[in-house]
Amino acid sequence: MIEKFTLDVIHIIKSIPKGKVMTYGQIAFIAGNPFGARQVARILHSMSQKEQLPWHRVINAQGKISLGGEMGIIQKSRLVDEDIIFKNDRINLRKFQYHYPNE
DNA sequence: GCTGTGACGCCAT
DNA sequence: AATGGCGCCACAG
Numbered sequence: 001m002i003e004k005f006t007l008d009v010i011h012i013i014k015s016i017p018k019g020k021v022m023t024y025g026q027i028a029f030i031a032g033n034p035f036g037a038r039q040v041a042r043i044l045h046s047m048s049q050k051e052q053l054p055w056h057r058v059i060n061a062q063g064k065i066s067l068g069g070e071m072g073i074i075q076k077s078r079l080v081d082e083d084i085i086f087k088n089d090r091i092n093l094r095k096f097q098y099h100y101p102n103e
Numbered sequence: 104g105c106t107g108t109g110a111c112g113c114c115a116t
Numbered sequence: 117a118a119t120g121g122c123g124c125c126a127c128a129g
Binding site: 035044068 | 111113
C-alpha cells in the first residue's frame with residue numbers, strides 16, 4: 001500500500017505548469033508532511049523513470065539544481081527551454097516558483 | 104521490525 | 117556568503 005503522501009506528491013508534481021518550478025519542501029508541505037522534503041526527492045528518484053513526471057521542475061529551496069553530473073545538465077537545459085532564467089546556476093524563485101492553488 | 108539512506112531544509116557558526 | 121550539523125520520514129534490504 002502506497003502512502004497517501006506519496007500519491008499527493010506525485011499529483012502535485014504533475015500539476016506544475018510549464019515555465020514554473022516548485023521546491024522539495026514546498027511540495028512536501030502541501031502534501032501534508034512539512035518535513036518530508038527528502039521523501040519527495042526519493043519519490044522522484046524512484047518514480048520519475050516510470051511515471052511521466054515533470055521532475056525537472058522540482059528544485060531545492062535555494063533555487064538550485066540538486067543533481068550533479070549529466071542529469072543536472074539535462075535538468076537545467078530542460079528548464080531553460082521553458083524560458084526559466086538561470087543566474088549563476090540559480091533560479092529566481094520569486095519569479096518562477098509555482099504557488100499551488102489549494103493550501 | 105530495525106537500520107541505513109537520501110534529487111532536502113533550517114539554524115548556528 | 118559558505119559550511120557543518122541535526123532533524124525528519126518513507127522505503128529498501
